[in-house]
Amino acid sequence: MKLKAKVVKGGLHLSMGQVAMQASSFIRNIILARLISPADFGIAAIFGMSLQMIEVLSNVATEMLLVQAPDGDDERLQGTAQLIRAARGVGNGLIIFTLAWPLAKLFGVPQATWAFRCLALVPLSRGLFHLDMSRLQRHMRFAPSAISDAGSSWFATIVIVPLAFYLRDYSAMLWALVIQVAGASIASHLLAERRYSWSWDRAHWRRMVSFGWPLMINGILMLGIFEGDRLIIGSSRRLFPMSSFSLTDLGVYSAAFSLTMAPTLFIANISASLFLPLLSTVQEIASQFQRRYVACLEAVSLAASVISILFITAGGTLVRMIYGPRYAGAAAVIGWLGAMWALRIVRVAPTLAAMALGDTKNTMIANFARSLALIGMAIAAATGMGLVWIAISGFAGEALALTASVWRLQRVNSITPRLFAKPMTVVSLGMAVSFAAAWWLSSTPIGAFAAWFGCTVLIVATMFAVFHGLRQDVWSLVFKSRNPGADVEAPEQAAPEEVGATEEVRSSV
Numbered sequence: 001m002k003l004k005a006k007v008v009k010g011g012l013h014l015s016m017g018q019v020a021m022q023a024s025s026f027i028r029n030i031i032l033a034r035l036i037s038p039a040d041f042g043i044a045a046i047f048g049m050s051l052q053m054i055e056v057l058s059n060v061a062t063e064m065l066l067v068q069a070p071d072g073d074d075e076r077l078q079g080t081a082q083l084i085r086a087a088r089g090v091g092n093g094l095i096i097f098t099l100a101w102p103l104a105k106l107f108g109v110p111q112a113t114w115a116f117r118c119l120a121l122v123p124l125s126r127g128l129f130h131l132d133m134s135r136l137q138r139h140m141r142f143a144p145s146a147i148s149d150a151g152s153s154w155f156a157t158i159v160i161v162p163l164a165f166y167l168r169d170y171s172a173m174l175w176a177l178v179i180q181v182a183g184a185s186i187a188s189h190l191l192a193e194r195r196y197s198w199s200w201d202r203a204h205w206r207r208m209v210s211f212g213w214p215l216m217i218n219g220i221l222m223l224g225i226f227e228g229d230r231l232i233i234g235s236s237r238r239l240f241p242m243s244s245f246s247l248t249d250l251g252v253y254s255a256a257f258s259l260t261m262a263p264t265l266f267i268a269n270i271s272a273s274l275f276l277p278l279l280s281t282v283q284e285i286a287s288q289f290q291r292r293y294v295a296c297l298e299a300v301s302l303a304a305s306v307i308s309i310l311f312i313t314a315g316g317t318l319v320r321m322i323y324g325p326r327y328a329g330a331a332a333v334i335g336w337l338g339a340m341w342a343l344r345i346v347r348v349a350p351t352l353a354a355m356a357l358g359d360t361k362n363t364m365i366a367n368f369a370r371s372l373a374l375i376g377m378a379i380a381a382a383t384g385m386g387l388v389w390i391a392i393s394g395f396a397g398e399a400l401a402l403t404a405s406v407w408r409l410q411r412v413n414s415i416t417p418r419l420f421a422k423p424m425t426v427v428s429l430g431m432a433v434s435f436a437a438a439w440w441l442s443s444t445p446i447g448a449f450a451a452w453f454g455c456t457v458l459i460v461a462t463m464f465a466v467f468h469g470l471r472q473d474v475w476s477l478v479f480k481s482r483n484p485g486a487d488v489e490a491p492e493q494a495a496p497e498e499v500g501a502t503e504e505v506r507s508s509v
Contacts, residue, residue: 016146016150019266020146020150020153020154021149021150021153021154022262022263022265022266024150024153024154024156024157025153025157025262026259026262027157028156028157028160028176029255029258029259030322030323031157031160031161031164032044032160032164032172032173033255033322033323033324033327034323034324035164035165035168035172036164036168036169036170036172037248037251038247038248038251038252038255038326038327039246039247039248039251040169040170040251041170041251041254041255042234042247042248042249042250042251042254043109043112043170043247044170044172044173044174045230045234045250045251045254045258046103046109046112046230046234046250047115047116047119047170047173047174047177075194075197075199076199076201076204077201077204078131078132078135078194079197079198079199079200080198080199080200080201080204080205080208081131081204081208082130082131082196082197082198083198083199083200084205084208085126085127085129085131086127086128086198087127088123088127089123089124089125089126089127089128090124090127092120092123092127093120093121093122093123093124093127094120096116096117096119096120096122096123097117097120099116100113100114100116100117100119100120101113101116103116104116106235106238108234108235108237108238108247109247112170115170115171115174118174118178119174119177119178121178121181121182122177122178122181125178125181125182125184125185126181126185128185129184129185129188130185130188130189130191130192130196132144132188132191132192132193132194133145133148133188133191133192135194136193137273137277142273142274144188144191144192145273147187147191148184148187148188148191149184151183151184151187152179152180152181152182152183152184152186152187153180153184155179155180155183156176156177156179156180156183157176159175159176159179160172160173160175160176163175163176217364228371228373228374228377229253229257229373229374229377229390229391229393229394230250230253230254230257232374232377232378232381232390233245233249233250233253233381233387233390234247234250236381236382239381239382240378240381240382242382242383242384243381243382243384244384245381245387249329249387251327252327252329252330252387253330253333253387253390255319255323255327255330256315256319256327256330256333256334256337257337259311259315259318259319259322259323259330259334260307260311260315260334260337260338260340260341261341263307263341264307264341264342264344264345267300267303267304267307267345267348268344268345268348271296271299271300271348271349271352272348272352275292275296275349275352276352276355276356278292279292279293279296279352279353279356279357280356283356283357283358289353289356289357290415290419293349293353293415293419294419294469295469295470296348296349296352296353297346297349297350297419297420297423298423298463298467298469298470299470300345300346300348300349301346301349301423301424301426301427301463302460302463302467302470303345304342304343304345304346304427305342305426305427305430305459305460305463306456306459306460307338307341307342307345308338308339308341308342308427308430308431308434309430309431309434309452309455309456309459310338310452310456311334311335311337311338311339312335312338312339312431312434312435312438313335313434313437313438313441313442313448313451313452313455314442314448314449314451314452315330315331315334315335315337315338316328316330316331316332316334316335316442316448317331317442317445317448317449318334319331319334329387332386332387332388333387333388333390333391335434335435335438336388336391336392336394336395337391337394339395339431340391340394340395340398341398342427342431343395343398343399343401343402343427344398344401346402346423346424346427347366347398347401347402347405349420350362350402350405350406350409350415350420351363351366351405353409353413353415354405354408354409354412354413357413359408359409359412359413361408362405362408362409362412363405365404365405365408366401366402366404366405366408367401368404369397369400369401369403369404370397370398370400370401371397372397372400373393373394373396373397373398373400374393374397375393376389376392376393376396376397377389377390377393377394380393402424406420422466422467423467426459426462426463426466429459429462430455430458430459433455433458433459434451434455437451437454437455438451
């Protein structure tokens with residue numbers, strides 16, 4: 001199958017799977033927000049934070065090595081990866097069970113100790129996941145993974161409806177988490193092509209540690225990025241006497257956080273699954289690698305602009321419509337959260353480029369910079385400042401992380417920042433115009449819609465005018481190329497002098 005056909009087919013499978021999974025998660029959050037109090041919604045958010053805290057401490061990204069490594073199809077390598085994953089699941093389950101009472105005490109919900117103990121079932125189920133789902137991705141086969149993720153997520157959403165009506169508290173989210181992860185693990189075995197097995201190879205173990213330790217450190221940093229703000233909000237009254245944050249504030253912030261994070265994860269997951277193998281296969285051909293990197297960068301910049309404009313201009317209206325008037329306070333933070341996640345979407349491109357070239361330290365260093373935002377968040381909580389300063393601190397931290405990622409890509413891999421300058425300029429312009437339009441027009445739903453529509457049309461038109469390659473790629477994918485023979489990239493005799501200005505048709509996107 002030609003490269004473009006593989007990309008289109010894989011992209012469709014990924015998109016359908018991610019849309020189905022994010023839609024089910026979105027519906028699940030709406031059901032919970034409508035049926036339980038904001039305080040209980042805050043407790044439900046703590047479950048995710050607690051799981052993330054434990055999981056990142058032992059994650060050496062064995063499944064990513066199966067995609068990136070030239071010998072990723074080796075059965076012994078996969079068996080070793082599955083053994084390590086299973087041992088990690090058992091260890092994490094024991095840790096969560098042991099720390100259940102201290103975690104419940106930290107967040108001021110000792111009555112939920114039993115629920116934290118039941119969370120141990122989640123890492124146990126994850127540990128038994130069949131890694132054939134990851135191995136197949138190296139061949140651009142994403143359907144099994146998409147079916148596993150989407151199917152288990154929808155099953156959990158269906159189950160949560162009667163649970164939420166019956167329980168009417170945070171425990172409904174607990175059982176939804178357990179059911180979803182267990183379902184995904186079972187589905188991975190049913191959809192796998194190989195027999196599930198464990199094996200041990202010391203050389204493979206050393207490779208996994210060498211490949212994964214920067215990603216494990218990065219995972220710890222990601223904990224601070226994804227959960228640090230909510231961790232500070234939820235525990236601030238026990239840590240900072242001047243803080244005014246409560247569990248209700250945590251619930252309101254979590255509603256805005258989850259709403260803005262959903263499209264970000266959608267774009268990031270698709271980009272990582274689709275672009276990492278495409279970049280990895282040409283890591284030794286500089287000209288083709290840079291063309292694919294430029295295509296990835298332009299695509300994620302377009303997605304980041306569309307998403308940030310939506311939440312900056314109409315986020316307050318959306319959160320009231322979706323979660324109800326009890327969550328109206330989220331309007332003050334959702335625009336900044338949307339801008340923050342947009343920068344993270346842009347950061348996907350340099351992160352994947354570095355990882356495809358074997359540099360797993362890029363994302364670790366970038367997230368070191370991103371973690372500095374926790375200092376601003378802690379100061380905001382300690383001095384009694386509002387929720388909006390938590391979101392602004394996150395935006396500033398994400399800007400630092402993006403700068404660090406692009407800087408290291410140049411220093412280690414000699415990828416010029418000029419390729420990054422033009423897309424980032426357009427993304428920044430979109431954010432600035434959106435904040436201005438929101439200030440003038442977003443006081444009413446009609447004004448918010450007008451601001452969103454006008455800004456979106458303006459920035460998308462600008463991107464298509466500036467990025468000729470992006471326009472051609474989108475035209476090719478939507479309306480089908482008139483020249484199917486152009487699907488395969490031909491080897492080049494010489495690298496172009498300036499890749500940033502390339503206008504040829506690229507089969508990467």
